[in-house]
Amino acid sequence: MANDEYDFLFKVVLIGDSGVGKSNLLSRFTRNEFNLDSKSTIGVEFATRSIQVDTKTIKAQIWDTAGQERYRAITSAYYRGAVGALLVYDISKHQTYENVTRWLKELRDHADNNIVIMLVGNKSDLRHLRAVPTEEAKAFASENHLSFIETSALDASNVELAFQNILTEIYRIVSSKALEGAGQEPNLKGFTLSDSEAANKEKTDKGCC
């Protein structure tokens, strides 16, 4: 691949119900494309893009899977090594928001404990069809120590920001832990976010609409 130099490689997974726009978030972020009739994802898709944070190049390896893959033919392969997750729902379909709890459980069951999770309300362009109030989702995110943002893959609003934010957050954690742990063998515990830290980050870190 061209431009293959990077300082960090972060695997980020997209999860959420079928049809909430995961694939379009991915294509918007990695190729700046949006396809109204995008095909349903079968199995796994995968794309990369590098961004700069401070002076570091961070390569994001973003995985996208079928919403129905909660039937987990590939669950463990999918979550394996993921350091970030965008949990996507559709602001115009309340059911997809209700299912967020199920996806959180799935993350708890399969992903690393320290995975950075961002709740993403997608399709924010569908204002007239909004079924999930922003404040409600924001409050839910706060309770669960998740970052939160609303995006529209269609009009591109906040997509860049969402990925920038989660990648930066991961980067901050990684680099601060690496500093703390200098000289001693780092371990996974070092990566644990304390609750206050997470909550704090959320307040200062996230732009949302």
Next chain:
Amino acid sequence: MTTMRSFAEQKSRWDETLRHGTAIADLQRAVKFNGPSSPCIAGCRSVCWKAFLLFRDAPLAQWPLILGESRGIYDSLCGQHLKFIRHPELLTSLTVDPLADDPDSPWETVRKDEAIRAEILQDVRRLPDAPFYHQEAVQTMILDILFLYCKLNPHVGGYRQGMHELLAPLVQVVAQDALEHSAISPDELHDATMADLLDSRYVEHDAYALFSRLMGRASPFYEVGSGAQSGMSDKNIIVEKSKYIHEVALMKVDQELAEHLRNIEVLPQIFLIRWIRLLFGREFPYEQMLALWDTIFAYDPELDLIDLICVAMLLRIRWTLLEADYSVALQLMLKYPVPPPPHGPHTFVDDAIYLRDHPNAAGGVTLIFKYTGRSPTVPTPTPTARPSPPSFQGFGSLRQRTLGAKSPLSTTAARLLQQPGGVEALFQGATKNMMERGEKLGINQAVRDAVGEIRRNMQGLQEARTPARGRGTSFNDTRPTSISDYSSTLATLERRNHRLAAMLDESVNNLKLVATSGLEGDANKHIEVIEVAAAKVQFVKACLEDSTITLPEEELPPLGALSISNHTELRSPTVALDTTPVIMTSAVIDETRSALSSPDRGAHTTGLATLPEEDQGDHHDKMDTDIPEPNTKATNATDPLSAETNLLTPTAAVPGPPPAAAPRPPGPIPTRSTLAQSSFAWMLEPDTTLSSAHHAPTSPSGRPSSSGNSAQQKKRQTASRERNAFLFGEVIAPEGAGGERRPSEDEIFGLQPIRKPA
């Protein structure tokens, strides 16, 4: 895409279809080459598919009966399951309370059904772009078929994403051939069978029949195992199938590729799940995909060849895959390169059939050569369970890789030396026997004890022996006839080989004499004989390695040859590969290795690898000088332990892109090793000194700093990356000469693989 064709066109297509005969074998044959005259292309594809999937051996006269039956069944199913959905007004006429808390109430059933249909419809709306799929009537048809299938096959576990794309082409193909019944005037209607088979009123029925038939074999690909809801295990059919394809089917025909995929930790189900569930529907352009299905339905309606079709696809891109890291490999397999004509996707079925009949390395080589013009050396079907040290396998494949990818000359050699499996096996058998006999007679023991130096010469013997054994099979036997340009070169080589063989003959005879003597008598004399033989062998080896060495006209100067050989060994390693035939496999090497005590592998490798040994030394130097405290304490990169310490710092950064052209030898056989490869690696700062400097600005937004010194920072950064990149290479490939193995991206970055407490 038009939905229907004119009657006249359909009539001529119908005739064209039946022109080949209506017996299944006739149709199969007609489809085989997928040319423009294939009845699936020039005729009615739907008729062929129905014949392959539904009619099979039934004679033409029975076709309408078979369809009549399945159409009748479908009608009654619709009446049963779609009654209220198609006619919701009937519900209200029922004397049932819509709000009654009765799970068997038709209201409740309809509510559940509507939920199922909504889930299906969401995917049907997202069918591929073709306008046909986006007609309302077509979408409803697809929805109804899927819905009925799911109702009737609860064991499958309901609708699964992907089924819609398996069904959609069936509907399209049947619809395209359909004839509006009313449009056919009675006097035009000569052929009742045609009118019946293509009746547009039964597009849905017939598509359902085809889909059911297909799913009879394909539904396991969608099953999720017993633990669909609660179980967290990946133990389901598609995952097991993927594993089988990778670890068994591919391993048999292309061990090197299978091991490479394992080394870079590509899990096969990641890409195979889509390949298989959609029957390759997303992997190729639509028309080519239909042609592939033509061939699959014709020859493999039971879908037994799917595994081998996947293997054939992997073989077709094996050279690229071998050079790919995790991310590149995955992208390649998720966006499979369209195979250029005339070897379109349908030829994967031919390949699969070939592999079914030749489930071995030779079969793999044949296909690889056929499509890429390059052939790997046949990896070893290791004859016995002798312990073969990992490093040696690495060496074996290093050699194969070099042979496969080097100079044009080596490509030529690979072509010329391509051996049919039988001959190959014969050679291997011969080696084995010879070595075993040698061992029994104690000859190897004698060599080991008496002359340590000779060990390396025996290595030479292994290589040099090859052409001697090859005498029976001249190059003419194995040469692809198409290559005529090289025949004169070949003839020269042949003569040369015969002479070399003759030289070897003598040595072999002398050695045999020593062996039969039981080592009685003057030990020194025996040693001398062995030494002389070894020297001759060494000379032959040198000649084989470097075809520019002219042979002496008479007998050979034994001792002088040694220095030549050492010299050439270092100087022109690639030429050696050109003249050393395919037989130089790791089996042979393993034989040698187990027969002799561990030889000096470093020296040996140097002779073959492109990286001279001195390089390694250079690397050490660099590390000493470049890496600041505390890294300097661990400079011996070949020591795994110190390597680990060393890697505490610079792991997250990854070296630049791999050299595109040079084949990268595989790393040592996977061992869970250094920290750099561990799942912690991603947490590690690329460079401590730099990182601490940059940590002051911790603006949460993470905007890239736009300060004036960024250019400078960038420069330093690049420098640090290079250094890190360099370090990686050293540590991960401790053998040095074995080349650098870049850790797969997955290794670099990931957290620990997720482990669930059971």
